[in-house]
Amino acid sequence: MKTNVYTLAIDQIHVSESAIEAALAAAKLRAAKTVSSQAKMRYAAIAASVVLAGAASAAYFGNIVKFEPPVSPSPIVPTVTATQAEQPTEAKAVRETSAATEKHINATEKAQAPESTEAPISYSETSNTAEASAPDEHTPAPTDAPVTPTVVPTQSAADQPATESDPLPEVDSSQLCSDGKLFIALAPTGLSQIDDPEAFSDDHLYYIETKFGRYYKIQPPKLDPPIPSWIDQPKSDQMVYLYNSDGEIIGQAPIWW
Amino acid sequence: MGQKIGTEKAEAVFRRYADMIYRVALHNLDDPADADDILQEVCLVLLTKKLPEEEEHLKSWLIRVTINKCRDLSRSFWRRNRKSIDDYEELKAEKPPEIMAELQSLSESYRNIIYLYYYEEYTVSEIAQLLRMNVNTVKSGLRRARDQLKKLLTEAE
Numbered sequence: 001m002k003t004n005v006y007t008l009a010i011d012q013i014h015v016s017e018s019a020i021e022a023a024l025a026a027a028k029l030r031a032a033k034t035v036s037s038q039a040k041m042r043y044a045a046i047a048a049s050v051v052l053a054g055a056a057s058a059a060y061f062g063n064i065v066k067f068e069p070p071v072s073p074s075p076i077v078p079t080v081t082a083t084q085a086e087q088p089t090e091a092k093a094v095r096e097t098s099a100a101t102e103k104h105i106n107a108t109e110k111a112q113a114p115e116s117t118e119a120p121i122s123y124s125e126t127s128n129t130a131e132a133s134a135p136d137e138h139t140p141a142p143t144d145a146p147v148t149p150t151v152v153p154t155q156s157a158a159d160q161p162a163t164e165s166d167p168l169p170e171v172d173s174s175q176l177c178s179d180g181k182l183f184i185a186l187a188p189t190g191l192s193q194i195d196d197p198e199a200f201s202d203d204h205l206y207y208i209e210t211k212f213g214r215y216y217k218i219q220p221p222k223l224d225p226p227i228p229s230w231i232d233q234p235k236s237d238q239m240v241y242l243y244n245s246d247g248e249i250i251g252q253a254p255i256w257w
Numbered sequence: 258m259g260q261k262i263g264t265e266k267a268e269a270v271f272r273r274y275a276d277m278i279y280r281v282a283l284h285n286l287d288d289p290a291d292a293d294d295i296l297q298e299v300c301l302v303l304l305t306k307k308l309p310e311e312e313e314h315l316k317s318w319l320i321r322v323t324i325n326k327c328r329d330l331s332r333s334f335w336r337r338n339r340k341s342i343d344d345y346e347e348l349k350a351e352k353p354p355e356i357m358a359e360l361q362s363l364s365e366s367y368r369n370i371i372y373l374y375y376y377e378e379y380t381v382s383e384i385a386q387l388l389r390m391n392v393n394t395v396k397s398g399l400r401r402a403r404d405q406l407k408k409l410l411t412e413a414e
Contacts, residue, residue: 006406009356010376015279019293023275024268027300 267303274316278323280376284368285327287361298326317387320377324369324388331365359409366390367402374399 271278275296282295302322309315360368369388373379381399385392 004375006356006371006375010280010372013276013280013283013357015275015296019279019296020272020275023293023297023300024271026297027304028264030297030301031304 264304267300267308270308270315270319271300271303274319277316277377278319281320281323281369281372282327283357284360284372285324285365286330287357291327291330295323295326295330298330299323302326316377317379317383320373321387328365359406362409363402363405367398367405370395370398371402371406 278299279292279296282292283289286292286295299319299322303319309318360371363371366388370384373384373387374381379387381395382392384390385395388395390398
């Protein structure tokens with residue numbers, strides 16, 4: 001370096017060790033807070049409009065529960081509201097929901113038709129999950145309740161939760177919950193907190209994170225009244241992570257939709 | 258762009274370039290307290306962002322980030338509307354060298370050009386790339402800054 005008045009003057013400028021330590025400590029703290037607050041912002045943004053409709057009957061349904069995402073990615077497809085989801089005894093509501101589900105399934109089916117080798121989509125709806133399902137089944141059996149339509153899934157994939165060894169197909173995020181529904185299959189293993197409805201605390205909110213970084217609030221399971229379940233043919237599977245309100249991962253499960 | 262480095266590595270990079278970051282910040286803001294703030298801002302960037310892998314790119318990237326942070330701070334409402342206590346009292350424990358005061362009479366881009374050319378020994382074309390300026394603009398800026406500084410220093414003597 002050429003020495004001149006300027007460079008000599010600049011050479012005198014140094015940061016003190018204490019200033020470096022202070023900057024490092026503050027930056028570390030802020031980095032940690034930034035991550036935490038970003039996660040909380042994402043939680044808060046969707047928390048108001050997300051409803052879990054069937055977690056209580058996870059045991060009865062072989063750990064299959066249904067979620068509704070906060071915003072339907074497809075504006076033209078009606079989203080089933082929480083109110084609708086929680087009125088299982090109203091045949092009209094069930095029919096409307098069934099129609100929406102069918103529409104979604106058909107739309108998704110069409111979109112994925114060239115790649116899909118699965119059997120035709122079938123799904124089942126019941127008004128009373130407790131009556132409809134046996135504890136070790138993944139799909140509810142048809143009941144006498146007003147259900148339109150009632151079809152028992154034929155795909156073997158519906159009977160078995162996806163495992164970690166299964167390939168995770170790349171799915172466009174726009175396909176996620178295009179009808180406003182999200183189906184979560186909670187793997188029986190490694191999810192003791194989720195398998196046991198008692199593990200859900202009313203004092204805490206739980207969140208799942210999909211591969212696409214979307215967060216959904218899970219409402220603690222409700223046992224009374226029973227909530228109907230819409231069982232969809234799994235199109236693909238992804239792992240989801242269950243968070244508690246502190247942002248800690250408390251479990252993971254494959255996601256179906 | 259490279260990869261996000263671990264905290265320890267980011268710390269090491271920060272310590273290595275702390276003086277440089279501080280000097281660039283001081284050139285741009287002429288306030289040791291603000292320069293300290295910039296030091297922290299750049300450290301936060303180091304901890305959270307992906308960094309260039311090559312050492313030379315890392316250095317110029319850090320200069321770029323520091324200048325940008327200084328600009329952000331200069332434009333902030335807080336800085337534009339505050340009245341520093343230093344305007345009333347001489348509380349600065351460590352004053353920057355006298356020449357820094359003279360440098361502050363130059364425009365921001367001139368100050369950066371002078372610093373990068375004379376102290377960091379970047380070439381004109383490298384400075385142009387770093388500051389996203391035309392090479393000829395850097396050349397003329399360097400000439401004018403030199404002339405201005407010469408005049409100021411002569412007057413000061």
